[in-house]
Amino acid sequence: MTISQGTPAPTAGTIPAFPTATILGYPRIGPRRELKRALESFWAGRTTAAELEAVAADLRATTRARLGALGLTGNSAVPAAFSFYDQVLDAAVTVGAVPERFAHLVASDGTLDLAGYSTVARGAGALAPLEMTKWFDTNYHYLVPEIGPATAFRLASDRLVAEVAESVASGVVPRPVVVGPVTFLALSKAADGAPDGYEPLDRLDDLLPVYVALLERLAAAGAQWVQLDEPALVTDTLRTAPDALAAAASRAYAVLTAAPVGAQRPAILLAAPYGELRESLPAVALSGVEAVALDLVEGSVPSGLTDEVRAGLAAKVLVGGVVDGHNVWRADLAAAVERLDALRALGAGVAASSSTSLFHVPHTLDDEGHLDAGLRSWLAFADEKVAEVAVLGRALVSGTDAVAAEVEAASAALAARAVAVGVRVDAVRERTAAVTDADRRRGDVAERREAQAERLRLPALPTTTIGSFPQTVEIRKARAAHAKGELATDAYEAAMRAEIERVVRLQEELGLDVLVHGEAERNDMVQYFAELLDGFAVTENGWVQSYGSRCTRPSLLWGDVSRPAPMTVGWASYAQSLSDKPVKGMLTGPVTIMAWSFVRDDVAKQEVADQLGLALRDEVADLEAAGIAVVQVDEPALRELLPLRREAHADYLAWSVGSFRLATAGAAPSTQVHTHLCYSEFGEVIGAIDALDADVTSIEAARSRMEVLGELEAAGFSRGVGPGVWDIHSPRVPSAEEISELLALALGSVDPSLLWVNPDCGLKTRGYAETEASLRNLVEATREARATLGAPVPA
């Protein structure tokens, strides 16, 4: 559809037209997770690199055709944003920034084949992969490049150039997408051995020539526009301060736009998704880039501008990100048209776009026929969002009247959503409105500690696990068969009870002190609750990439949340009936349920969090009534939703902590409340962890060798704490000596009466062999530590 061959390349200095509708990126994993399967079979050695390449090429071709059919027909409208694993890794590989320890994988011409690329991403044996961390405030994880003073930048990959050529040959002039140089360095970490005070961003001037060379190659391959993603410029919470980021952007884009558009470089779209350009807006406006993409979902149309900044923007194409790229709700097209109009008053030209890449949402609603028709009509996944930007593009070209029917349909869907049954439930709203501060407050900590000690009678350094035990093939099969209706509920429940009994017996035999039921009945720690709570729906094929080949299927939180019936009490009390030791009741906290679902955008997050908090509070009460003495409420995602702007932190922490306390504060003083945190560096939210007011906090710590304990100590944290002593992310079995060392480290900063011993996280991804061996070592190391403390050693 896009005619490209035969389109004359713009002559030097003339700016090619920007398409009126585009998206900043598209899901890469494939509508049937084709890329996941292809990657995993390549890693397993079942297929060759050539076969993997062929699957990827097919996917890219299908995507181009699909985007064209959905209306992205303008030249450069289709982003070339494929990745085998991660876009930040791609940028690192492109500029030759592969850490020294992988040097043997790099060919003499500097390139890295797919096997080498995979090794950098995933590690191999003792070769540690790049670290993984969250991409801005999303649930996507990128790989953290390691940049040192000696990192030698060079253009070391022509993958993106080849992708452009492939697309051009198929008749589509694409817009290649690369992580921009400022964001690339701002997200990198200093390589091991870098001197104190060194920052990767110090290397900007050395990096820029590689980008210049890349731009020239992209132009030669036929790209007329290139998209450089610079989300770092919307934050003030990265290690680099916003003013320094703005200064770096000025320097970088002066260099990248020094050559005229044409043979030496494509025109540049600088994209600033996930927030609002503030400190960096002048730098971007005054730079020579030809277009800027603004996130108008998270941010607003720039206002209060100086004449200079206004004049700078007026010379550019402004790409309005008015369709939410990382949530699933259908756009309010009337409002989007208005925002684009406001933008039109500022720029030389305006285009409609998604606010971010669409890789945060599933491919298409076409697969979700089972969803309630009403709910379905309120949603837009990636393909439906592409159609939305196409409509908005038509409005820009031909006027709003030309798309009146579509705008009308969107408004009608929104209006129907607002009054649909279940969206607003008076009883739920009345209950959240009646919540008082007292509902979020438990009694005195010392009294609680005494009551719990009396009731639980635990030894010093109590041992426990985080909740899940290995999910065997049989368990998964039974759950799947039950979900499909192929296994009767009685038989399914019998199978789960048998598994619970096995897990309880195993823990008793190992000598653990506080037991768990093992979570065999849970497909996922959020979806399990989403399926049992009112206000949620689950998708059939709504997979989104979490990292590499890993995908998750977030639930849809669309209405007011309430709990029709107890959710976990049957399993927990069955487990407790099998043992004299305490068995923990296991719940997922309100913040984590929100973070790992697609959350409604029509009410404040605080309201949603409190609704979840109240539902969980009722569950805690029912667990207590069933005789459960220890309840754990997991909040691994507490850090994840932390806003990208500091000014928003206090509010976020207030409502998130408040909802956790609402969930837990109804517990009796003698009920021990645990929480569990993992996946993040917690330094920034240490105060909030304390404010959760849990009696015991288990927290990931093994890989960082108990680093978090120093932070907790510095913050005056004086509650029970279980720093993980076994890194469960790998199948490695830690020896008792190794665990003893970590315990000794922990005892250096935690009072022995407060220290718990547990793994880093749940065990569901582990096998039984390594689980048993590791837990045996954990109990053994604990016995020794107790002996050195002179604590009574239980038989």
Ligand code: MET
């Ligand atoms: C990602 S945190 C996981 C906690 C959960 N209770 C489990 O053990 O699986």
Ligand SMILES: [Zn+2]
């Ligand atoms: Zn965890």
